[in-house]
Amino acid sequence: MSVIGLGMMGTTLARLLLQAGYRVTVWNRNAEKAAQLVKEGAVLAQGAAAAINASAITVICVHDYKATGQILDTTEVKAALHGKILVQLTSGSPQEALDSETWAQQQGAAYLDGAIQAAPSQMGRPDTPIFVSGTANAFKQTEAILHIFGGRVTYFGEQAGAASAIDLATLSAIYGTMMGFLHGARIVEAAGFRVDTYGSLVAGIIATFGDFLQHEANVIHSGNFNISESPLKISVDAVERILQQAKDAGIHSGFPAYAAGLFRQAADAGLENEELAALIKVLRG
Numbered sequence: 001m002s003v004i005g006l007g008m009m010g011t012t013l014a015r016l017l018l019q020a021g022y023r024v025t026v027w028n029r030n031a032e033k034a035a036q037l038v039k040e041g042a043v044l045a046q047g048a049a050a051a052i053n054a055s056a057i058t059v060i061c062v063h064d065y066k067a068t069g070q071i072l073d074t075t076e077v078k079a080a081l082h083g084k085i086l087v088q089l090t091s092g093s094p095q096e097a098l099d100s101e102t103w104a105q106q107q108g109a110a111y112l113d114g115a116i117q118a119a120p121s122q123m124g125r126p127d128t129p130i131f132v133s134g135t136a137n138a139f140k141q142t143e144a145i146l147h148i149f150g151g152r153v154t155y156f157g158e159q160a161g162a163a164s165a166i167d168l169a170t171l172s173a174i175y176g177t178m179m180g181f182l183h184g185a186r187i188v189e190a191a192g193f194r195v196d197t198y199g200s201l202v203a204g205i206i207a208t209f210g211d212f213l214q215h216e217a218n219v220i221h222s223g224n225f226n227i228s229e230s231p232l233k234i235s236v237d238a239v240e241r242i243l244q245q246a247k248d249a250g251i252h253s254g255f256p257a258y259a260a261g262l263f264r265q266a267a268d269a270g271l272e273n274e275e276l277a278a279l280i281k282v283l284r285g
Contacts, residue, residue, distance in 0.1 A: 001017050001022045001023070001024050001025070001055050001057055001058075001059070001145065002024070002025040002026070002027070002045070002051040002052060002054050002055040002057070002058040002059070003017070003024060003025075003026050003027075003051075003058075003059050003060075003061070004026075004027050004028070004048055004051055004052075004058060004059070004060040004061075004062070004071060005028060005060055005061045005062035005067075005071075005090070006026060006027075006028035006030075006033040006034055006037070007033075007061070007062070007063070008120045009061050009089075009116065009120050009123075010028070010059075010061040010062070011033065011036075011037065011120075012120040012123045012124075013059060013061060013089070013123070013149055014026050014037050014042055015037065015040065016123060016124045016148050016149060017145070017148060018037070018040055018041050018042060020148045022145075023043070024037075024041070024042045024043070025042070025043045025044075025045050025050075025051050025054040025055055026038075026042045026043070026044060026045065026051065027044070027045040027046075027047065027048050027050070027051035029071070031044065047076065048071050048072065048074070048076075048077050049074070049076035049077045049079070049080040050080075052077060052080040052081060052084055053080045055084075056084060056085060056141075057084070057085045057087060057141070057142055057145065058084060058085070058086055058087065059087045059089055059145075060072070060086065060087070060088055060089065060090060061089040061090055062090050063090070064090060064091070064092060065090060065092045065096040065099075065100060067090070068088065068090055068100065073103075078107045081104065081107040081108065081109040082107060082108035082109065083108060083109070084109050084110070085109065085110045085111075085112070085138045085141060085142060086104050086109045086110070086111050086112070087112045087114060087138075087142055087145075087146075088100055088111070088112065088113045088114065089114045089115075089116055091115065091116075091164075091167070092113075092164060093161075093164055093168070094161030094162070094164045094165045094168075095161065096164070097113040097133070097160045097161040097163070097164045098159075098160050098161045100113065100160070101113065101134060101160035110134075110135045110137065110138035110141075111134050111135060111138065111160060112132055112133070112134035112135065112138050112139060112142060112160075113132070113133055113134050113160045113161070113163050113164060114130055114131060114132040114133075114146070114163055115130070115131040115132075115163045115164055115166070115167030116128075116129075116130055116149070116150070117129040117130070117131065117167065117170065118130075118150060123149055123150060124148065124149065124150065125150065125151060126151035126152070127150075127151060127152055128149065128150025128151055128152060129150060129152040129154070130146055130149055130150040130152065130153045130154070131154050131156060131162075131163040131166050131167055132146060132153060132154065132155050132156065132163050133155065133156040133157055133158070133159055133160055133161070133162035133163040133164075134158065134160045134163075135158060136157075136158055139155050143155075154166075173213075177206075179255050180255065181202060183242075183246075183251070183252075183255045183256065184198065184202070185198060185199075186246075186249075186251045186252070187242075187245065187246075187249070187251065190249040190250070190251055191249075212229065212230075215228070215229055216229075216275070216276060216277040217277075219275050219277040220277050220280055225271075225274040225275045225277060225278040225281075226274070226275065227273065227274065227275050228275055229275065229276070230275065230276040231272070231273060231274070231275070231276070232263070232266055232267075232271050232272055232273075232274055232275065232276050232278050232279060233267070233272040233273065234276075235263055235276055235279075236263040236264070236266065236267050236272060239256060239259045239260045239263050240260055240263075242256040242259075242260075243256040243257055243259075243260045262279060262282055262283070263279065265282045266278065266279050266281070266282045269281065269282065
């Protein structure tokens with residue numbers, strides 16, 4: 001196995017492979033970052049092409065796809081990639097994944113694009129989620145290795161951009177939740193209550209809210225927006241109250257103003273008497 005890129009995540013991936021008994025070749029633009037891994041048994045390649053030549057499978061995990069291109073788009077690397085499998089675990093967009101796959105295939109390499117949904121300290125656990133898409137045969141050949149990195153490996157098929165799209169979708173849910181949580185923290189502060197107590201309350205709600213989100217996802221998938229759990233009208237009114245309270249308490253109103261604007265568009269479109277998930281009709285444009 002070869003690993004290119006020895007930031008915090010790349011170093012962790014290489015170390016997990018060493019601990020699993022693999023012979024690991026590593027390369028990084030700053031060779032000093034490989035020193036500890038070499039002490040642990042890794043082999044430091046003299047260049048990216050040498051690292052790729054050393055193994056049938058190469059994992060690259062660097063800052064972004066621009067950095068990937070700077071490393072791989074050389075005459076030596078292109079020649080080395082022929083007949084190899086390239087596993088891209090650098091965060092990027094679906095289009096970047098598709099472009100990277102096309103480029104890899106032009107060099108005669110099989111390609112997998114992946115998204116890691118965990119911090120370096122969370123890698124290697126049974127519940128560590130990793131999303132992967134790309135060539136089915138390449139996935140079969142690398143699946144065991146991917147499970148060393150994380151126990152919850154999900155393959156989303158041969159469309160190379162699929163893993164990135166799912167990654168961005170789940171991150172959207174996470175960041176949306178975080179924005180709402182932080183706005184709620186400001187509500188609590190303004191009301192003179194303890195934020196840590198608020199955190200405990202939210203933690204309890206989140207544990208059961210997943211079932212509601214799954215229901216709304218099922219509604220969207222079915223296309224049947226008849227009211228089944230929560231009329232959209234209730235949320236129109238609720239978000240307006242959150243916006244008004246922000247104004248009354250002098251809290252930054254960017255988050256509730258955005259949400260209220262979307263719900264007002266839904267109401268204006270005549271969606272008030274449909275299930276809450278009907279808001280997606282506004283987001284579809």
